[in-house]
Structure formats: C-alpha cells, structure tokens
Amino acid sequence: MTLRLRLRKIVLEADTRAGRVYNLIIFGTILLSVAGLLVQPHPLRLAAPGEVPSWVGQLEHGCLLVFIADFLLHLWVSPRPRQYLFSFYGLIDVSAVLFFFVPQISSGLILWIFKFGRVLRVFKLLRFLDEAQQLGNALKASARRIGVFLFFVVMAQVVLGYLMVLVESSHPETQFQTVGQGVYWAIVTMTTVGYGDIVPQTVLGQLLAAVVMLLGFGIIAIPTGIITVETMQQVRRSGRTCLSCGAQSHRSEALHCDQCGEVLPPLSA
Secondary structure (H helix, E strand, C coil): CCHHHHHHHHHHCCCCHHHHHHHHHHHHHHHHHHHHHCCCCCCCCCCCCCCCCHHHHHHHHHHHHHHHHHHHHHHHHCCCHHHHHCCHHHHHHHHHHHCCCCCCCCCHHHHHHHHHHHHHHHHHHHHHCHHHHHHHHHHHHCHHHHHHHHHHHHHHHHHHHHHHHHHHCCCCCCCCCCHHHHHHHHHHHHCCCCCCCCCCCCHHHHHHHHHHHHHHHHHHHHHHHHHHHHHHHHHHHHCCCCCCCCCCCCCCCCCECCCCCCECCCCCC
C-alpha cells in the first residue's frame, strides 16, 4: 500500500485507530481555536497592543499550522481533489486557513469580513457529527412544508399585531403607535421571547396577548415535529442493521459494525 493510500485511510476514514486519533487532534484544535476567538476585540477594529493575551497569538499560530496540514492532506489524499476543494467542507477548510491572516488595514468592512470569516472554522466541527448530515437532509426534505408554515405564521403575526393596535388605540397611554410596533410585539410574544418593552394596557389587549402566548407554544412545536419526523425517515432509509448482532444506526461510511466488528451490508439504493 502506497503512502497516499495509507494516509487516505487515516485522514478520510475514522474506522481505524489512527483515523480516530487524527480526528481527535483536529477536533481538539478546532475547539482551541474557537476558545481563542472568545477573547478577540470588536470585529471592526484591530486589537491594541496588549489588549489580547500573548498566549492567544501562540495558540492561533499553532492552530493555523494544524489547519494548513489538514487542508493539504485532504487535498492530496482525496480521490477527487477539485471536487473536495469546492465542496462545503473544502471551502470551510480554506476559510479556516485564509482568514487567519487578518490584514492590517483601516477599512472596517474588509476587516469585518476577514474576522467574520474566522468564525467559519466552527463549521469544521460538522465533519465529526454524522447526525449533522441527517439533520441537513431532513431540513432539505422538509424545507417546503416549513416554508409554507412560516408564511402562514408571518401572516398571523401581521393580523394579530394589527388587532392589538386597534384594541390598544383607545387607551390614552398606549405604547402601540404604529402597525409595525404591533407586528414586532406579536413576533416577540409569539416566539415566547417577551422583552417587555411594549405591553398592552387594556383588559382586551391583555386577553389577546394571552391568546398569542398560548399560540406560541404550538407554533414552536410544529416545525420541530416536522423536522423530527423527517429525520426519523432519513434514519430508516439510510440505516443498516448488522446481520450478526442486530446493531443499528451505523455511520453511512462505516464498513464494520461498531459493536461486533462484522462486515456491514451495503447501503440500499
């Protein structure tokens, strides 16, 4: 077996011990780099001397070396390097390297773009979560139903906000001066956020607010149920059962059972 094939099994597959160690290193590096982001200053200005602890710079340089090595290894061992480069994970890997180099410039917009790009390295964690692909497929499959549902929710919020303005218009100290404020209140109330900056003063307005609050519970639960059902269907369609021990819910790229080590049956079309 050539060096490229050996590295391919380590970098692209997690079934081997070396592959798991490699993934653990990358996973830990991502978490450390995110920890370094937490002490970064305002994104529209460069850090003043001494504002950021010195260990952050050393941590950033160490993470950069690991990310560069990870990106180059993926590019070399990938069966289709061009396809990997322009894939979602490939673009995330590129951004994780590119946006380490924040330019010393005075343009706030370009500085913000580069600093925001550094946050994208968080998405590298998705590579280690097999459930993320199932969730993505479930969201894609249920996007139309959720979109229609959200459309009706927006219409309901406009109607409820308008009704609240009408109800509260008779009170001399009403806080609802425009329909826009009513819609804003409906959104904040229906999503159970409840800032409390705009509140109804009349009894009828308070009754309407109670109805909107109760509607909020159901509105939050409905898209959750849609995604949950679609996710379960994705699992049933993509899941494989070990013929030896009966274990289920194996990763899509797994070749052997996680429980007994037997060869898994091929994925169904």
